[in-house]
Amino acid sequence: MEHTYPQDGGPTMPAEQVDDTIQNPILENTEFRALVKQRRLFSWSMTALMLAVYFGFILSLAFIPARLGMPITEGQPMTWGVPIGFGMLAFTTLLVAVYVWRTNTCYDPKIKTIIRSFNK
Amino acid sequence: MKRLLITIAAMLASVTVYAADLPGAVQKHNPIAIGMFLAFVIFTLFVTRWAARKNNSVADHYAAGGKITGFQNGWAIAGDYMSAASLLGISALVFTSGFDGLIYSIGFLASWPIILFLIAEPLRNLGRYTLADVLSYRLKPRPIRAFSASSSIVIVLLYLVSQLVGAGKLVELLFGFDYTAAVLLVGTLMVIYVFFGGMLATTWIQIIKAVLLLTGCVFMAFMVLSQFGFSLNQLFTQATQVHPSHIAIMSPGGLISDPVSAISLGLALVFGTAGLPHILMRFFTVGNVKAARQSILYATGLVGIGYALIVIIGFGTIALVASNPAYHDASGGISGGVNMVAIHLAHNVGGNVFLGFMCAVSFSTILAVVAGLTLAGSSAVSHDLYAHALRRGTASDREEMRVSRVTTIALGVLSILLAIAFEKQNIAFIVSLTFSIAASSNFPVLLLSIYWKGLTTRGAVIGGSLGLVSAITLCILSPTVWVKILHNPQAWFPYEYPALFSMAVAFVGIFWFSITDRSVSAIGERNRFENQLVDSELGTPATWRALLKAD
Numbered sequence: 001m002e003h004t005y006p007q008d009g010g011p012t013m014p015a016e017q018v019d020d021t022i023q024n025p026i027l028e029n030t031e032f033r034a035l036v037k038q039r040r041l042f043s044w045s046m047t048a049l050m051l052a053v054y055f056g057f058i059l060s061l062a063f064i065p066a067r068l069g070m071p072i073t074e075g076q077p078m079t080w081g082v083p084i085g086f087g088m089l090a091f092t093t094l095l096v097a098v099y100v101w102r103t104n105t106c107y108d109p110k111i112k113t114i115i116r117s118f119n120k
Numbered sequence: 121m122k123r124l125l126i127t128i129a130a131m132l133a134s135v136t137v138y139a140a141d142l143p144g145a146v147q148k149h150n151p152i153a154i155g156m157f158l159a160f161v162i163f164t165l166f167v168t169r170w171a172a173r174k175n176n177s178v179a180d181h182y183a184a185g186g187k188i189t190g191f192q193n194g195w196a197i198a199g200d201y202m203s204a205a206s207l208l209g210i211s212a213l214v215f216t217s218g219f220d221g222l223i224y225s226i227g228f229l230a231s232w233p234i235i236l237f238l239i240a241e242p243l244r245n246l247g248r249y250t251l252a253d254v255l256s257y258r259l260k261p262r263p264i265r266a267f268s269a270s271s272s273i274v275i276v277l278l279y280l281v282s283q284l285v286g287a288g289k290l291v292e293l294l295f296g297f298d299y300t301a302a303v304l305l306v307g308t309l310m311v312i313y314v315f316f317g318g319m320l321a322t323t324w325i326q327i328i329k330a331v332l333l334l335t336g337c338v339f340m341a342f343m344v345l346s347q348f349g350f351s352l353n354q355l356f357t358q359a360t361q362v363h364p365s366h367i368a369i370m371s372p373g374g375l376i377s378d379p380v381s382a383i384s385l386g387l388a389l390v391f392g393t394a395g396l397p398h399i400l401m402r403f404f405t406v407g408n409v410k411a412a413r414q415s416i417l418y419a420t421g422l423v424g425i426g427y428a429l430i431v432i433i434g435f436g437t438i439a440l441v442a443s444n445p446a447y448h449d450a451s452g453g454i455s456g457g458v459n460m461v462a463i464h465l466a467h468n469v470g471g472n473v474f475l476g477f478m479c480a481v482s483f484s485t486i487l488a489v490v491a492g493l494t495l496a497g498s499s500a501v502s503h504d505l506y507a508h509a510l511r512r513g514t515a516s517d518r519e520e521m522r523v524s525r526v527t528t529i530a531l532g533v534l535s536i537l538l539a540i541a542f543e544k545q546n547i548a549f550i551v552s553l554t555f556s557i558a559a560s561s562n563f564p565v566l567l568l569s570i571y572w573k574g575l576t577t578r579g580a581v582i583g584g585s586l587g588l589v590s591a592i593t594l595c596i597l598s599p600t601v602w603v604k605i606l607h608n609p610q611a612w613f614p615y616e617y618p619a620l621f622s623m624a625v626a627f628v629g630i631f632w633f634s635i636t637d638r639s640v641s642a643i644g645e646r647n648r649f650e651n652q653l654v655d656s657e658l659g660t661p662a663t664w665r666a667l668l669k670a671d
Contacts (some may be wrong), residue, residue: 012503019646021647021648021651023650023651024650024654027653027654028324028649029649032326032654032657032658033463035657036653037604038390038558039657043237043375044237044238046233046237047233047234047237047238049229049232050149050233050237051234051390054226054227054230054386054390055383055386057226058223058382058383059379059382059383060384061223061382062374062378062382063379065371065372066371067372068371069219069368069370069372069447071370076353076357077353077356077359077360077367077370077620078352078353078356078370079219079356079370079582080370081219081222081370081372082222082352082356083369084220084430084578085222085226086166086222086428088226088229088230088340089225089226089229089424089427089428090235090424091228092226092230092232092420092424093229093420093421093424095233095415096232096233096236096420096421098416098419099233099236099237099416100236100413100417102217103413104410104413104434111657111667112667112668114646114658115664115667115668119661119664119665119668
């Protein structure tokens with residue numbers, strides 16, 4: 001976890017002259033590159049979906065509260081807001097489950113393949 | 121350790137006797153409640169003694185040696201995350217305004233997918249004990265650890281004080297102890313757990329608490345529903361008839377007063393959890409990244425079920441407590457205040473024994489949360505400030521342990537004193553403030569250190585600090601503090617929650633001070649990003665063998 005760091009200050013020099021970082025050879029691996037691309041796309045899409053649904057819910061509370069307060073059956077106390085609210089809890093858990101399932105079944109084996117080919 | 125147990129038992133006994141002597145205790149003493157509470161405390165002290173024997177190194181103390189399973193960690197996260205505010209606060213919120221209680225619980229749960237999708241796996245792969253381990257992978261260790269430890273300590277201390285004040289008031293009500301004695305007792309217990317048992321004791325206390333809390337919630341929700349033929353519709357019908365606002369409790373009410381405050385609170389809840397040091401620390405207690413992932417699935421399921429049950433319990437309090445004169449005091453209010461409605465409901469559905477059980481559960485809930493916070497705070501001081509920023513990694517295991525334990529005591533003393541000083545203050549806003557701070561300091565720096573190559577030490581430290589300071593400043597200038605607590609006529613900042621603005625300040629600050637960073641070290645920091653990417657996706661080569669062996 002420890003690294004050595006060049007001291008602050010001094011004249012700014014071009015990167016190649018001061019940087020002594022040796023690039024990890026795995027970076028050249030096409031499978032690794034593809035894995036990173038796929039996982040980033042998946043994680044950020046899932047994040048966007050969660051945020052869209054959550055803030056959609058919050059904004060509908062702010063702008064159309066009456067719609068959520070409408071009874072499902074006239075004369076009964078159950079409003080649309082109740083199943084939607086509990087549905088939010090279920091949806092959140094479901095999204096987590098989908099992510100874990102996909103990562104376990106799809107990405108974990110790929111990670112292991114890459115590690116095996118570099119683990120000498 | 122044995123002598124210590126005896127001392128504690130004696131101390132508890134004397135506190136009980138002392139409390140029994142109090143003339144004007146708020147609630148009549150419930151011997152079953154006190155008995156169950158004593159049984160819980162003694163049991164946790166035995167757990168601590170067992171854990172203390174295995175607590176031999178820094179890795180044990182901070183991370184239970186990485187030997188917690190994903191399933192256990194899921195329960196522990198649920199125990200760490202669901203504070204007494206979850207059970208008592210959300211049920212009280214449902215009691216007063218119905219549907220709005222559900223909105224709060226959704227926000228608290230929505231943070232878990234974000235942590236899993238963006239933070240947990242890189243964090244587990246790059247770090248060892250604290251989030252600063254991850255940040256210092258490519259940033260300058262001393263400034264970045266000083267920043268991260270400072271913001272973590274601010275978060276931990278604020279959260280700790282708010283929990284202790286709540287604990288003091290709760291124990292005062294539930295068991296009839298004097299406020300100061302109650303705060304001293306909770307504070308002393310949390311220091312003992314962490315000082316001797318470290319992460320292993322903390323983890324098991326959190327697991328036990330989560331099991332107790334969920335068992336209590338399942339039983340209570342079951343008993344409520346059984347009185348209404350297991351029909352939510354019938355429960356709601358009764359609740360709307362009893363509640364003064366009638367049918368309005370079934371629709372969104374005053375919680376979402378204006379869209380800006382609503383979004384601001386939402387941002388704090390969703391992103392704040394990903395910056396809470398005591399939550400992030402839990403991911404280092406499991407053996408590998410797969411177990412960390414698994415533990416979030418269990419935690420989300422458990423917390424989600426817990427919140428759903430608490431909302432049902434909340435409607436149960438309207439239907440069964442609000443209309444029952446036995447739970448009202450002479451002036452017509454709820455005895456002990458509105459936060460006690462869930463406790464009254466426990467009595468209504470399960471009699472004195474179950475009341476005692478739920479009192480002990482509420483108490484255990486607080487202990488589990490404050491123990492986790494204390495451990496996170498002391499590790500920020502001993503691991504980040506002392507071992508790395510001050511000693512530059514030359515401190516021995518023993519020295520680091522000693523500093524960690526001394527800090528545990530210092531944190532305990534400081535938070536007890538603050539909790540006693542703030543007894544009369546209404547500090548309910550502090551919990552949402554800690555989420556706002558975490559979302560504006562730790563979270564942006566952590567997120568960008570993982571995903572943005574351009575981040576430099578200068579950007580992280582200046583931008584993160586701006587986020588921290590602006591969250592606190594805006595909170596003080598908001599109507600909640602400036603008008604309601606400091607009694608000024610008008611608030612400088614018109615919204616209830618600062619996160620929308622303080623997060624923007626943090627991200628813009630980090631971005632600007634990073635891209636304008638022309639220092640030599642910044643070049644190396646950006647160049648190391650690619651190597652960090654490999655480790656964040658695959659783990660460090662040191663962990664590969666274990667991963668391959670797992671098949």
